[in-house]
Amino acid sequence: MIIQAIFIVMTLCTLGGAVGVVSSRNLFHSALYLILSFFGVAGYYVLLSAGFLAVIQLMVYIGAIAILILFAIMFSRESAMNSAKESQANRQRWLGLPVAMGLFISLIAVIIPVNWPIQQTAPTTDMVRDLGVAFLTSYLIPFEVVSVLLSVALIGAVMLAREENPPVKETK
Amino acid sequence: MSGLYLPKEYLAILLFIVLGVGFGVVTLWIGQFFRMKRPYFEKLVAYESGNPPTDEPRMRFSVKFYLIAILFIVFDVEAIYLYSWALVYDKLGMFALVEMFIFIALLLVGYFYGWKKGALQWEK
Numbered sequence: 001m002i003i004q005a006i007f008i009v010m011t012l013c014t015l016g017g018a019v020g021v022v023s024s025r026n027l028f029h030s031a032l033y034l035i036l037s038f039f040g041v042a043g044y045y046v047l048l049s050a051g052f053l054a055v056i057q058l059m060v061y062i063g064a065i066a067i068l069i070l071f072a073i074m075f076s077r078e079s080a081m082n083s084a085k086e087s088q089a090n091r092q093r094w095l096g097l098p099v100a101m102g103l104f105i106s107l108i109a110v111i112i113p114v115n116w117p118i119q120q121t122a123p124t125t126d127m128v129r130d131l132g133v134a135f136l137t138s139y140l141i142p143f144e145v146v147s148v149l150l151s152v153a154l155i156g157a158v159m160l161a162r163e164e165n166p167p168v169k170e171t172k
Numbered sequence: 173m174s175g176l177y178l179p180k181e182y183l184a185i186l187l188f189i190v191l192g193v194g195f196g197v198v199t200l201w202i203g204q205f206f207r208m209k210r211p212y213f214e215k216l217v218a219y220e221s222g223n224p225p226t227d228e229p230r231m232r233f234s235v236k237f238y239l240i241a242i243l244f245i246v247f248d249v250e251a252i253y254l255y256s257w258a259l260v261y262d263k264l265g266m267f268a269l270v271e272m273f274i275f276i277a278l279l280l281v282g283y284f285y286g287w288k289k290g291a292l293q294w295e296k
Contacts, residue, residue, distance in 0.1 A: 006186070046182055056252055064248050068241045074233045132256035136268045143271070146253065147278035150246045154282030157242035158291045161235045 007047060014040030027073050035066045052128045239291050250279055 017037030024030040038061040045054035135143045218225050253275065261268040286292065 046185075051182075052256075060245070060248055060252065064241075064245045068238075068245060071233070071238055071241050075235050075238055076232075126259070128256055129259045132258075132260035133264070135253065135256060136260065136264055136271050140271065143253070144274060144278065146249075147275040150249060151278055151282030153242065154246050154279075155285050157239055158286040158289050161239040161242075161291070162289060 003047065006043065010040045010043035010047070012040075013037065013043065028070070031066065031069050031073060034069065035062050038062050038066060050127060052131065236294065239286075243286070243291075246279070246282070250276075 014037050017033045017035075017040060020033030021030045021037065024033060038057060042054045042057035042062070045051070045057055254272070257268060257272050261272070
């Protein structure tokens with residue numbers, strides 16, 4: 001009963017936040033809606049007894065990535081924050097529609113045939129420990145690829161943020 | 173929905189969220205019946221330690237902050253993997269140690285690249 005109520009609240013947070021991200025006129029508000037959506041996903045993790053993932057969702061997604069997005073909005077041109085007059089869709093909307101629909105249909109096609117096992121009891125083993133073992137044994141290559149990905153993100157950020165010609169108007 | 177199970181230790185967090193949100197919402201809601209609402213210009217000016225504001229709050233920040241933020245996130249994410257690794261490395265032994273050294277070495281490639289490119293310098 002209480003769990004169903006939590007589930008409904010979390011679903012409202014996740015979906016409502018997601019709709020808010022794409023429908024909000026103010027880019028800054030979109031980023032705040034994204035935090036709401038992330039929070040709902042963190043609630044799902046708690047309901048799935050994945051406490052470690054819930055904490056990571058809160059600390060990394062909300063605490064770091066959402067804040068980075070807010071930063072990125074503040075780095076951008078001033079009109080991006082108040083783009084009430086601009087259209088919310090760009091020129092590629094008709095290309096984007098079939099791509100988004102195709103992605104949706106293929107995801108549904110993957111999700112539906114899978115038999116999702118439901119356990120009546122809580123997992124007894126330490127999930128984080130299992131996660132660590134899985135990273136270091138059966139998911140070794142993805143684990144190392146993550147490191148490469150992070151390195152690429154770092155190098156990409158350095159490339160992007162290096163200014164050959166610093167703009168005239170700039171804060172310290 | 174019978175398969176859903178909520179561990180009891182999360183009930184404290186739930187209570188915390190409900191009380192935290194409730195306190196903020198209820199006090200603001202009750203407060204609006206008692207507080208006076210007479211705004212004038214000085215009241216609506218943004219408070220900056222007693223000084224009048226000199227600039228618009230919506231200004232462009234330097235992109236250097238972005239680099240610092242990305243650096244933080246990269247090592248934040250690394251910490252997740254370090255945490256799950258630290259719980260099991262005594263069981264997996266030398267193998268896990270070498271794995272983590274490779275992981276960190278790959279990360280350090282990006283770090284030293286940024287270092288050499290002067291990304292850590294905060295020149296004005």
